[in-house]
Amino acid sequence: AQSVTQPDIHITVSEGASLELRCNYSYGATPYLFWYVQSPGQGLQLLLKYFSGDTLVQGIKGFEAEFKRSQSSFNLRKPSVHWSDAAEYFCAVGETAGNKLTFGGGTRVLVKP
Amino acid sequence: ETGVTQTPRHLVMGMTNKKSLKCEQHLGHNAMYWYKQSAKKPLELMFVYNFKEQTENNSVPSRFSPECPNSSHLFLHLHTLQPEDSALYLCASSQDGGGTNTEAFFGQGTRLTVV
Numbered sequence: 001a002q003s004v005t006q007p008d009i010h011i012t013v014s015e016g017a018s019l020e021l022r023c024n025y026s027y028g029a030t031p032y033l034f035w036y037v038q039s040p041g042q043g044l045q046l047l048l049k050y051f052s053g054d055t056l057v058q059g060i061k062g063f064e065a066e067f068k069r070s071q072s073s074f075n076l077r078k079p080s081v082h083w084s085d086a087a088e089y090f091c092a093v094g095e096t097a098g099n100k101l102t103f104g105g106g107t108r109v110l111v112k113p
Numbered sequence: 114e115t116g117v118t119q120t121p122r123h124l125v126m127g128m129t130n131k132k133s134l135k136c137e138q139h140l141g142h143n144a145m146y147w148y149k150q151s152a153k154k155p156l157e158l159m160f161v162y163n164f165k166e167q168t169e170n171n172s173v174p175s176r177f178s179p180e181c182p183n184s185s186h187l188f189l190h191l192h193t194l195q196p197e198d199s200a201l202y203l204c205a206s207s208q209d210g211g212g213t214n215t216e217a218f219f220g221q222g223t224r225l226t227v228v
Contacts (some may be wrong), residue, residue, distance in 0.1 A: 034216060049216050096210075097208075099144060099161065100158060101148075104155060
C-alpha cells in the first residue's frame with residue numbers, strides 16, 4: 001500500500017527566507033507525486049506535480065520540487081517566502097494522474113514578519 | 114474558482130438528521146471523489162466514481178451513502194451520523210483513463226458539524 005510521510009507538522013519561517021518542506025513516500029511503482037496547498041477554510045490548490053521526465057519540477061507561486069527516487073523523496077522548496085505563503089501544505093502520491101490520492105499529514109507553515 | 118463547486122459550505126446537523134452534500138464539476142471530467150479531512154487524521158479517500166460507477170469504497174460506514182447520477186454530479190447522503198464524523202468533506206474530480214489523464218481538482222469543501 002502506498003503511504004506518504006511529512007515529518008514536519010509545523011514550520012515557522014521569516015518573510016523573505018527560504019523554505020523547504022519534506023515529503024517521503026512509499027510506492028511500489030513509478031509514483032505520481034503532487035504538492036497541494038490549503039488556505040484556512042478553503043479546498044486544495046495544486047502547486048505542482050511530477051509524472052515523469054525532469055526530476056526538478058516548477059510550480060505556481062514560485063515553488064519547485066525535486067523528485068529523488070533513491071531517497072523516495074519529493075521535497076518542496078521556495079527561495080523567498082511571502083506572508084501569503086502561510087498555509088498548510090500537503091504532499092500526495094497517486095496511482096494515476098488524479099486517481100486515489102494518498103496524502104501526508106500536512107505541514108503548517110507560519111510566516112513571521 | 115476551481116471548476117468544482119460544493120454546497121453547502123457549512124452544515125450543522127443532529128445525530129438523527131438526514132442531510133446531503135452536493136458536488137458539481139464543470140470540467141468535463143469522468144471521475145469524481147469524496148475525501149474526508151478531520152482534525153486528527155490525514156486526508157482520506159472515501160469513495161471513487163468512474164463514469165458514474167462506484168469503483169472504490171474505502172471501508173466507509175454505511176451511514177455515508179454516495180450517489181453519482183451523472184459524471185458531473187456527486188452527492189453524499191448522510192444519516193444517523195456521530196460527532197466524530199464532524200470534518201471537512203472535500204469533493205474532487207479528474208480525467209482518468211482514455212489516454213488523457215489530469216490531476217485532481219478539488220472543491221472548497223463542506224464543513225460538517227454533528228451535534
